[in-house]
Amino acid sequence: MPDGEGLVLDSPTEEDGEKNPDDQYTIVTLGDSLTKGTGDATGNDGYAGMVKQGLAEKEDEQYDNLEIYKFAIDGYTTGQLLESVQNRTGVIEAIKKADLILMTIGGNDLFTISEEVDPALYDAREESALANISAIFETLQAHNPDAEVIYTGLYNPFLSIDQEGEMMQRVQQWNFKVSQLTNPYEHITLISTVDLFLRDQDRFFSSDHYHPNETGYERIAERILQYLE
Template sequence: MKTRTAWRMFGVFSLFSVVVLAVGLTLGIRDVIHPAPVSWKTDRTGESSGTPKTSHNLQITALGDSLTRGTGDESGFGYAGNLRSRLAENTKKDVYVYNNGVNGYKASNLLKDLQTKPDIRRQVQQADIITLSIGGNDLFYTQSDEVKPDVIRTRIPTALTNYKAIISIVNELNPKAKLLYVGLYNPFPDLPNAKESAKVVQQWNNGVTQVLYEHPQAIFVPTDDLFRSDGMKYISSDHFHPNQAGYKRIGDRMAEVLK
């Protein structure tokens, strides 16, 4: 009798463990494909929100989505942290990052923040360098695993309208700061329709480049070539975001552009 009861309890415990594991796996996959908006305002390089502005330091205000946040980078640096390290080395100044990257953000979300959040507007006003990554979720957000280039193309006009409004606000708040926009790369080089998705990425990059031409301090930072050759080598396990090596390549490219 005791043995039967013990086996029954063991069976219930095993079933409970399987359910917990399944729920955890489902939530983990959902967070990778459609990450919840969780703000990260402090980078992992010792940045303090109370850092005084002097001629001996540089302030980077990073805006955007999960690429700005650094999702997929095991080190936690992301492109913003790598850019900070390179600038500190090149300029011999203290460089601070205010990282406002939010997983899952679209251009409309960032536009609303710039319109309504005084702390972000203040960080933009005080910045020496402003970095921006946005557009990936506008284009590639999908409820299924299937990437349809024809559907993605229909999302570009609205996203570009919001993007143009973002650039206008940033330029109005701080016309002197260098603005570095991180161009999109094709995150699906291993899919059968890789060539078509690459064309969509190029269409988006061409559109944002035309917007940036209107602002002398804005610079388009190309990244697609960084992931074109052996691209999966620099993509994280979620098959979308860069890994540590990929983010380092982006940060290094941004530092070179600033030179």
């Protein structure tokens, strides 16, 4: 997978200060290709862009002045995201300003895009990936305890080749364990997506059969918007 080249550094600087203007609602995107919107042929940045648009359309003055800072990168792993939120000044300053943080991470640690499923890869990497997730949550909380953080849970793109259900079991196991890691934090939530892609995957997936297409991303965005209501 790509190693993160092409990062969009739409970020505030230290000179901007740590707080938003009173009338600005700031969204920050973190993580991997699912939050970047890979597979969305419309160019609307996948579910994150759709969430921004959905909020903008609401008759709510808090969303009159929306800003989004995009840090999601194709191929990013939990270790790379942890390093980013701990050490990259632009990312940290954006997090401090955020009202809403949208993120996905973990899929690149645990799965490979291939014609075969590999439960052994998941089993070998789960513990370290979960430790990184825990540290990411702790870091986000330290930077900005008031931001609403939405972790978009993993789905199973391997249904057609996962005849024994081994990967589905591990996807559900991962989401459960990450959900447990969110429990200590009032403003960190896992939003489940597993059920959104259980049927008719050809309709909701892009040509790589791994990332959602614009229709699939729309389903994720709708669920997040429902939660935010």
